[in-house]
Amino acid sequence: MSSVIQYILYLVVLIALAIPLGAYIKKVMNGEKTFLSKILTPCEDAVYKVMRVKKDEQMNWKKYAVSVLIFSGIGLVFLFLLQLLQGVLPGNPQGLSGVKWDLSFNTAASFVTNTNWQAYSGESTLSYLTQALGLTVQNFVSAATGIAVLFALIRGFIKVKADGLGSFWVDITRIIIHILIPLNLVISLCLVGGGVIQNLKGAETVSLVEPIAVSADGEILENAEIDLDTNTVTVDGKKIEDAEIVTEQFVPMGPAASQVAIKQSGTNGGGYMGVNSAHPLENPNAFTNLIEMLSILLIPAALCFTFGKAVKNKKQGVAIFMAMFICLVLALGTIAVSEQVATPQLAQDGVNISMIDQAGGNMEGKETRFGIATSSTWAAFTTAASNGSVNSMHDSYTPLGGMVTMLLMQLGEVIFGGVGCGLYGMLAFAILTVFIAGLMVGRTPEFLGKKIEPYEMKWSVLVCLATPIAILIGSGIAAVVPSVADSLNNGGAHGFSELLYAYSSCGSNNGSAFAGFNANTVFLNVSLGLVMLFARFLPIIGTLAIAGSLAGKKKIATSAGTLSTTNGMFVFLLILIVLIIGALSFFPALALGPLAEFFSNVI
Known part of the structure; x- marks a missing residue:
């Protein structure tokens, strides 16, 4: 509770x-x-x-x-x-x-x-x-x-x-x-x-409270006995050759707070x-x-209310906000439940994950000072927005929890999304919605008093499909490049999830990652950079083209046959269109990654 x-x-x-x-x-x-x-x-x-x-x-x-x-x-x-x-x-x-x-x-x-x-x-x-x-x-x-x-x-x-x-x-x-x-x-x-x-100080080194021993491979040796006088390390009475004793820690300094504030x-x-x-x-x-x-999420959420006030229709801003908010709540609930019930292996074996004075559930990759609730909330917020900062390792989330973070990005960066770009992306989906609804009732589509015609529709489709195109083509090419496999932290379905998450993150201008994926190679640096540029500037050009066309049109008077874009039915249709274009576009890829991993663990 x-x-x-x-x-x-x-x-x-x-x-x-x-x-x-x-x-x-x-x-x-x-x-x-x-x-x-x-x-x-x-x-x-x-x-x-x-x-x-x-x-x-x-x-x-x-x-x-x-x-x-x-x-x-x-x-x-x-x-x-x-x-x-x-x-x-x-x-x-x-x-x-x-x-x-x-x-x-x-x-x-x-x-x-x-x-x-x-x-x-x-x-x-x-x-x-x-x-x-x-x-x-x-x-x-x-x-x-x-x-x-x-x-x-x-x-x-x-x-x-x-x-x-x-x-x-x-x-x-x-x-x-x-x-x-x-x-x-x-x-x-x-x-x-x-x-x-x-601050502007250089990095510092401080003495550890207790020294630690690491092997030649850099792994910390558990239960090691350290003799600083003889500089020897023993484990279970056996001397470990080439072991290194670490007595100091690197502490980074610099102007962090000013960058952290604007990055969020x-x-x-x-x-x-x-x-x-x-x-x-x-x-x-x-x-x-x-x-x-x-x-x-502060500015992306605020811009929904700004939009309503700016177009002199507060209900319209609330309707867009509710469509985003409902999707966010559903995503947050799914992530929270998935992480709280722990991994499929533990759940199916009937392991009791409730612990006295400790956080139960899947705590792997999460900070103990934050716990599951705050980590899950952050994961939902950062992937709903095109933010990408993390306070836990998404690579360690359960298959379904990790899948939802991917899906939030793959929907097109519109569940609040980035500052500005999330809302203009959702408005492109709104234009698609009124067009489809208009066809259903045999009426020329209208949105906020402006007719939606083929010109706006073509650009809206490009804005909505830019993210799926960038992600699917980019990850598809990367999947057949042999050197990319060496960058993965895992094999099999989870390894594919790491790859798909990386391109989903860049194609959605998000920036988060399944920690452990080594993307610092020439191919990945260049390909991911191109994906980011494509997914950012094609929607910008499309949005401005739509804006220019709409500005040149006259206002259409509201009549009895005008489709309401402020009621619950419109919110439902808008969410449905977002899910159809986003979720269905990525279902085959998700089936090969997180869904395959989930079902392989529960069968």
Whole structure:
């Protein structure tokens, strides 16, 4: 019962924070005054003056799309070169060398696309300069890009017989200055207060309370007797040759809290540390865990309410929110139950997993300070959003628990999804829904007073299918490349799940991974990087094309025959279309991976 209460509280707090934030975002993007305007508007105007941007400029959808692509392309090249040259640049107290070209490309593509897939350990691979000037900056601008494209689409619904969708440069400036910076300043201070590190010191070494012994292969020797005077190690009275005694521990330092804040709230994901938010210096306790976890879905959930207010139809925003929320609750419930009842092998053998003063269920790969409830909630939140940060090892989840995390990504990053991109992806599904419903009743499809015609349908289909295309083609090619098998941590069905999860994560711009999968090879770095770029920018172009077409149309008056898009039936149809396109597209692949693993364990 206590776990159920935790799940409910997390969801209630999320909604309670999202509603006022949604109202604030709407005011910012409409140029209305807020309680921060006196401080931030002069900063905004100064940026326009330096950039020579016209505040009232109106771009058509093609110019808006070109601006997005040029801006993102410059960021891609800059981050790529920054990693290659970090060995000769300042801000590198550990003296780390430059990153190899394929990993640099992969990381640059990852952060520019708001994916933050990481085939490396940040604390031992990237300098402070690269982390701060490269990764953290991209965390802000890639998140702002997604929100900007969403508002271009919103203006497409609002405007009548118009050509302009606003200015990309104005949109991204407002988002960063008025929304992301203030929000993440608050989150950063909370994290620092909770114990997350934030400094510019070099990494330190500290003495262990008790020395440990490791074998020549690097494995910790259990029950080893260590004699520091003679530097010998014995196990069960037998001396272990070539054993090494470890007396010190490497402790990473650096500006972690500032990057962790935006990686969560911007649905970027990734991690300052290699083990992500399971690291005690990146996520020390229950307080920081709560702050980080709520931050993941805060802006995506708030944007649903922003959408309703912006189109002057609050019920429409609530309907979209409910479609996302219902899917999230179902996914969270499935993961929670799967992890709480433990593995199929233990369950079928009748093993009692209830423990006094301990967490029962499947605790493998989970932090004891968080337990199953918080780990399951984080897993659902991070894969529902295109976030990808983790506080537990998804590779150690039960087959069904791991499958749900994959499925949430494979649905197309629309169960809240990334900031901005999740909502414009769901709106593409909404356009498909009204089109199909319109065909069923023999009426021209309409959505928010605009006719949905073949042009919008073609682009909507591409937006909805970009994720399945990227994931299935990418993972299909990788599955037949011999070198990829060497990167897997497991064989058989679970090994295929590791591969499928990696491409699902990158194709959904998520960034999480089945820990243990070694993706740092030339083929995987390049192929996963290309998948991330394709799955990010094709939907952006399609969304802007739809926005441009809708803006040029006139409003259609609501009549008795107009399909309601705010009632329970529409919410049901929308969820159904998402599941049909997402779930059925991936069912064959899921049958070869997690489903095959599950049934092989219970038979």
